[in-house]
Amino acid sequence: MVEQLVIIGSGPAGFTAAIYAARAQLYPLMFEGFQQGGLPGGQLMTTTEVENFPGFSQGIQGPELMREMRQQAIRWGTKLITDDVVRVDFRQRPFTIASEEMEILSQAVIICTGALAKRLHIQGEEQFWNNGISACAICDGTNPLFQDVEIAVVGGGDSAAEEALYLTKYASKVHLLVRSNRLRASKVMQERILNHDKIQIHWQALPISAHGDEVLRSITIQDQKDQTISELAVGGLFYAIGHTPNTQIFAGQLELDEQGYIKTSGKSTATNIAGVWAAGDVQDHLYRQAVTAAGTGCMAALEAERWLAES
Numbered sequence: 001m002v003e004q005l006v007i008i009g010s011g012p013a014g015f016t017a018a019i020y021a022a023r024a025q026l027y028p029l030m031f032e033g034f035q036q037g038g039l040p041g042g043q044l045m046t047t048t049e050v051e052n053f054p055g056f057s058q059g060i061q062g063p064e065l066m067r068e069m070r071q072q073a074i075r076w077g078t079k080l081i082t083d084d085v086v087r088v089d090f091r092q093r094p095f096t097i098a099s100e101e102m103e104i105l106s107q108a109v110i111i112c113t114g115a116l117a118k119r120l121h122i123q124g125e126e127q128f129w130n131n132g133i134s135a136c137a138i139c140d141g142t143n144p145l146f147q148d149v150e151i152a153v154v155g156g157g158d159s160a161a162e163e164a165l166y167l168t169k170y171a172s173k174v175h176l177l178v179r180s181n182r183l184r185a186s187k188v189m190q191e192r193i194l195n196h197d198k199i200q201i202h203w204q205a206l207p208i209s210a211h212g213d214e215v216l217r218s219i220t221i222q223d224q225k226d227q228t229i230s231e232l233a234v235g236g237l238f239y240a241i242g243h244t245p246n247t248q249i250f251a252g253q254l255e256l257d258e259q260g261y262i263k264t265s266g267k268s269t270a271t272n273i274a275g276v277w278a279a280g281d282v283q284d285h286l287y288r289q290a291v292t293a294a295g296t297g298c299m300a301a302l303e304a305e306r307w308l309a310e311s
């Protein structure tokens with residue numbers, strides 16, 4: 001049996017693609033993941049309050065939002081397999097998508113495998129994740145925890161500069177911890193952070209542990225030059241050290257950019273292989289939001305529907 005459409009990944013992009021494709025009677029089959037590249041349900045399963053997804057005026061818990069999306073996809077007839085895809089073959093149609101347990105053939109594929117925010121795995125990180133430690137300023141900056149307190153941001157690239165600038169709206173002061181003795185951010189961003197009166201840069205500094213009670217209160221920093229240790233009283237620690245897109249199983253078959261994100265063409269979600277689309281964070285290192293992931297999931301399903309009707 002050959003499926004019409006297989007969707008890989010069950011974050012906001014995957015479920016939105018599934019809802020649109022199921023309503024278009026493509027009977028999509030989704031591999032919702034298991035252990036690779038995060039959790040079934042995606043990154044929002046690891047957070048608490050989501051305050052910026054439209055339609056929830058009082059906010060919604062991340063896992064609850066994902067449960068609702070899953071139910072909506074099932075209601076319209078999406079078939080779910082709770083397993084990881086470990087191998088694909090896009091060289092000929094129908095395409096092959098395989099887990100450890102089974103091999104599926106499909107005319108079309110939408111990839112929504114997302115990306116993982118890199119973490120430092122410092123001591124105390126698990127304890128204070130969502131209670132002071134975060135990897136997304138736009139998602140969490142407005143949290144009352146971060147209002148008028150000092151905050152640390154780790155990283156030296158454009159994302160770190162953007163996060164630091166964004167957080168100056170809420171924090172009393174932002175400490176930018178840069179591992180080396182130079183910034184990788186663009187000249188314009190460098191000037192903006194170097195001249196900002198709320199931002200202090202700590203060169204060759206790296207956090208090594210986090211401390212507090214119910215919430216984060218301070219971090220221990222190690223000087224990377226002479227290994228000396230110091231304490232910094234902060235109510236927030238934001239990682240801005242990059243993301244890893246979940247694209248390892250597509251390498252060699254799909255065109256990826258230098259950071260490993262899937263390349264899509266122009267305004268569409270089309271990859272370099274006809275019949276394969278990519279939506280959500282796996283192809284987006286700029287916006288990385290649930291609503292943009294959902295938006296591109298919708299685009300991918302509409303593009304797949306048109307393409308299947310014509311081919």
Ligand SMILES: Cc1cc2nc3c(=O)[nH]c(=O)nc-3n(C[C@H](O)[C@H](O)[C@H](O)COP(=O)(O)OP(=O)(O)OC[C@H]3O[C@@H](n4cnc5c(N)ncnc54)[C@H](O)[C@@H]3O)c2cc1C
Nearest residue numbers: 009010011012013033037042043085114139280281288290
């Ligand atoms: C802590 C945290 C808080 C956040 N808060 C917000 C917020 O408040 N608002 C907001 O808009 N955004 C927020 N974001 C960002 C948002 O979660 C992402 O932009 C969004 O989830 C991306 O959706 P996605 O569908 O592209 O991928 P993801 O949500 O990353 O989902 C990827 C899916 O692919 C699956 N997968 C991966 N590899 C495989 C494989 N080999 N086989 C099968 N399945 C696979 C995973 O299991 C997962 O289900 C937050 C992110 C984090 C980490």
